[in-house]
Amino acid sequence: MGLSVDIRHDFGGPGGFSLDARFDAPPGVTALFGRSGSGKTTVVNAVAGLLAPREGRIALDGEVLFDAACGPRLAPHRRRLGYVFQEARLFPHLSLRANLAFGAWFAPGRAAPGEFDRVVEMLGIGPLLDRRPGALSGGEKQRAAIGRALLSRPRMLLMDEPLAALDEARKAEILPYLERLRDAAGVPILYVSHAMAEVARLATTVVAMEAGRVARAGPAAEVLSDLEAAPALGLRDAGALLPGVVAAHHADGLTEVEVSGGRLLLPRMRAAPGTRLRIRIAAQEVILSRTRPEGLSALNILAGEVVGLRVGEGGGALVQLRVGEDLLLARITRRSAAALEIAPGAACWCVVKSVAVARTDVGRATG
Amino acid sequence: MGLSVDIRHDFGGPGGFSLDARFDAPPGVTALFGRSGSGKTTVVNAVAGLLAPREGRIALDGEVLFDAACGPRLAPHRRRLGYVFQEARLFPHLSLRANLAFGAWFAPGRAAPGEFDRVVEMLGIGPLLDRRPGALSGGEKQRAAIGRALLSRPRMLLMDEPLAALDEARKAEILPYLERLRDAAGVPILYVSHAMAEVARLATTVVAMEAGRVARAGPAAEVLSDLEAAPALGLRDAGALLPGVVAAHHADGLTEVEVSGGRLLLPRMRAAPGTRLRIRIAAQEVILSRTRPEGLSALNILAGEVVGLRVGEGGGALVQLRVGEDLLLARITRRSAAALEIAPGAACWCVVKSVAVARTDVGRATG
Amino acid sequence: ADAAPSDPEPPKLTIFAAASLKTALDEIAEAWRDRTGGALALSYAGSSALARQIEQGAPADLFVSANAAWMDRLDAAGLLREGSRRDVAGNALVLVAHRDGADPAGDSAGDPAPETLAPGADLVARLDGGRLAMALVDAVPAGIYGRQALTSLGIWEATAPHVAQTDNVRAALALVATGEAPRGVVYATDATPEPRVRIAGVFPAGAHDPIVYPAAAVADPAATPETVDAALAFLDFLSGPEARAALTRQGFALPD
Amino acid sequence: MQDGGVWLDPATREALALSLKVALWSTLCALPPAVGVALLLARVRFPGRALLNGVVHLPLVLPPVATGYLLLMLFGRRGPVGGWLEETFGLVLAFRWTGAALAAAVMAFPLMVRAIRLAIEAVDPKLEAAAATLGAPRWAVFGLVTLPLILPGVLAGAVLGFARAMGEFGATITFVSSIPGETRTLPAAIYALLQSPGGEDAALVLVAISVAVSMAALLVSEALASRVARRIGAG
């Protein structure tokens, strides 16, 4: 099940590029992560059928989309993948409304009633529906492109940096929608992004690319809390994913979430008690202490045990801790690591500011 | 001196848009900040001369670029503004090298020797110089567009979300270059961005736009540490700017910076002792305590006094503190605010993880 | 020999005719209509085009050609009604000269009388460095006749390098009329009505083949007897006094 | 001919009406195949491509008389194609206005194809790819994306073709002769007038009419084109 990609392709020309990508993307959101020019768009194009790789095979849910050796090459329009391109690629001669409706004209079945309006409202493009793309701002175009892909009722979404041109507030409106798609509608998503916060929130699987090769691939929680993978993903963005369950909502605007290592207080969220969540805790937002600190404004203090330590080249160190049954990453200075005598086996208190668990870092857990 | 904008313009059509922008941008970097569709690109286009506003006046360093009433309308090519467009707009028929050199052909004077190579290396596009834009990835195009504008030896740079398509590592290479431009070469920059970290690092002035109007404008340190401005700029991105001076570099990879309220230990930076810096401390990365906390991995603990408090609608509160002579923002929960009895006048310890002061949040101070 | 004017509905005839006959034939057709009530469709084009079209089964009942060669070719191909061919008009070649704007009235009163070109006449000198306008000398009838005439006068060799050839004789006339070429060789029928040229010379009898306009009925096995009768009747009409008068008015010579 | 009298001259009116009919029909009928051939030439690499391209341009290169001659040989009643058409479909081209339309279409064809092809080559294939990923099959991509985007080119082709058809003479008169009411178009009438002494003035009047009609077509097409362009906008 899910998407399986195993392709090789070369671009000739000066400073040519060769791609050799092999990964499996189970249902859910697969984040394609990697530096500019590492081959993310090339992979997505191959999946969409816009590029025929020199060699290899692509299959979705057991159906072969492409096989260079002999098998079928399904035409792009038969693949039914909603592609949000890195550049919006709206149809310049059609109104925004027609652009949005375009995919639906060819999709089998009927749209859920009200879907169009829902998407339009979420994207905040209601007043623009009768405009042509030429008269839109950059972010508006990008939003329209997202809407167009969503409304084509695809069996999989391919999103190439869909939120790069958008402000935080808008992102915070779109991300829950994508989560719902992933969970409720079960639409798998291949998601290209540079922003770890987005990736962490959505991804069930993370595929990190480096210079055309897959540097690391695996379940999000595993990859993101992996000491070794952290440099590849960008140290500044390192951070672990904790599964949790909403326990209660408090009157003062906080929501209590139970994780395996204790309870966390997070800014109020709309999820009902019992909802399962994934909470990302960025490594650099965790403070360690050997004694339980008192009187801090930080409400969340979890007991943990050091599992691993990785001292970087600069003045920093990355600490992996077991908190309950889960792993947490903390990024501290080498000086502190020495002062606190951090070493595998050491017991530690992890201080996490409640507000440091940002809204976009809380995702609904899949499955 | 600097840029002075005072324009009104209307777009007709369905869901029309009207712009009424008035702000002064002293030398340095002016960040144009605002949600998608708020009119940022429209303002930049007017400054570049690509759009003639219905009404108003634009002047740069005392020279009138545009005056709707009567005066001169300087043609775009005489303005000598290096514009990095929101979409890359590279010349498709020219090689990357020719694209980069394009501006230099028309610039007066001679380029600094080695400038071309320096820019190319910073942007990491060396191996691509003989390619045409059609064969570049999205991020590569964006980098080339930045290079093209930089190499045109402009007297001002207009950058419309220049780094949106780039990964953190690349951003971290480009931002210092922009800082050097701002400081050493004295090239003013009008910088559009959604990413507060970028804005905070670079901006001397912040202009926040909302639906075609300027919601808030002023010196960056002032606007960014302003309790009232925080919601407009995005709470998640709130944070103050502290001026500081590099005091020493330590052997364990840390750099000591003196701020008015004490000393901060930051990850090693290349600046020589004595260099003046601006350090952004995000509000949500500050932990408050009424007693001096001990034994934490966080190395930076500053003494402060609460100046203001703003309780939000959710469970959060924003605290403004005086630390030495500067203002700091801290975002905590309402519950903690109550527990710690935070109120104006209260003395507080502010805990800042050294690593929480991210590299991109450290900027060289202007002037 | 005339068709009875009382015929209830005389068949409509299609006549393919050389374009140079247009004015005269239009007049004759008018007269024919008045006389018989029979409608005529006249298709004017170059003789070559018309002849080829007839070869390709064009719906022509009659063909009036500007030269004998094309008629001969149709004849040889058996496309003409046996015995219907006859010459209906003749023409003469003249040497025309541009008449300068000095004589806006355009009447020929003040013109010198046309000379008869003698063998060996120095035509080139009269060109004064300009060109002699003619129709294509090996393709268009007027040009072919003109070349014959100059050859028989023994001056073709000398004149040829100065000849400007046009695709039809009217264009040659236009070159002289606009003053572009000082002299031209054209039909008398074209020269007479053009006020901007004067006839500067005529060719001695026998200098070229007689200029004739042969006409014939096209053999069409599918044609109704009435049509055939009407076609033959119109041929007769063409040789009749009314037609002759019209042709003369346009300056055509009449066959003997 | 008196002032204004032309409008009353039935022969002139006939020629004008015929010219319009021929030009309109030839443009309309040639447009779809022109789009097809332009698409083929712009998008598909196939073995006979250079040949097709050459054949399309032929009527431009050959003197119209030669084209007319070839048409006559092929499409005449006794020609291989003409005979077959008549037998199978009962369609007679020779010496009918349909033949004039064919000649005009053939002469206008290269102009149409070029204009449309240029427009097709300017279409960003990325937009078509985007349409395909949205589930649009080929015909829909063509009809909903490509065609609207090349509309200015198609219009330009149509107007060029129409103008050419209005002015076509050499091939027409050689192919279908100049039979009043059937194949005598304005240019043929002009030619005939120019052939007869004193016909120049009348010819000028016809020229003026012909120019006026074509100018009107031009204006209409420009208005349409700028409308289309405005719709497509800056992209």
Added chain:
Amino acid sequence: MQDGGVWLDPATREALALSLKVALWSTLCALPPAVGVALLLARVRFPGRALLNGVVHLPLVLPPVATGYLLLMLFGRRGPVGGWLEETFGLVLAFRWTGAALAAAVMAFPLMVRAIRLAIEAVDPKLEAAAATLGAPRWAVFGLVTLPLILPGVLAGAVLGFARAMGEFGATITFVSSIPGETRTLPAAIYALLQSPGGEDAALVLVAISVAVSMAALLVSEALASRVARRIGAG
């Protein structure tokens, strides 16, 4: 005419060489003004725009004979322009190959303008704006951005014009007649042959030569165009 003998026939060779010369020169000389007029029509709204557009299309609409006649009136030795040209520059067009080139250029002009104009209208003005912000004055924007981007259109215009010039006959022969070695181009020779009974075979040989030349030009232009297109790439 015997097999292969055409190549040896000096008259044919002369006509071919002349046709090539005329077509090349007319194309080369008409191209720059065609680009200029196309720019005007595509980019500038000025009062006489519709008129200019109409005048440019005139040679397409008029029967070639009429165009030739007009040329004769204007550019003949006694015509207002022709007289002036001769007096001031010593440039004689009448009965010279230069006149043939002028006639060919006039006939080809509308085709060139259309092709180039279509290409100009397809250029993204945003790229030109980008060039301006980089300090490029108008002429540089045109030379470095617009012109390279419209090159496929210019090429298409050139090839259309060349083909048209190779086939031009009616206006040429009316304006400068047919003088062997000076103004007798291939089409004039073909026409002449088609006028006489039995000339068809020889005419066909000339047609073949003319077609071959134009095919060669077409192939070259296609190769150039696809090269240019590859350079511009997918943008």
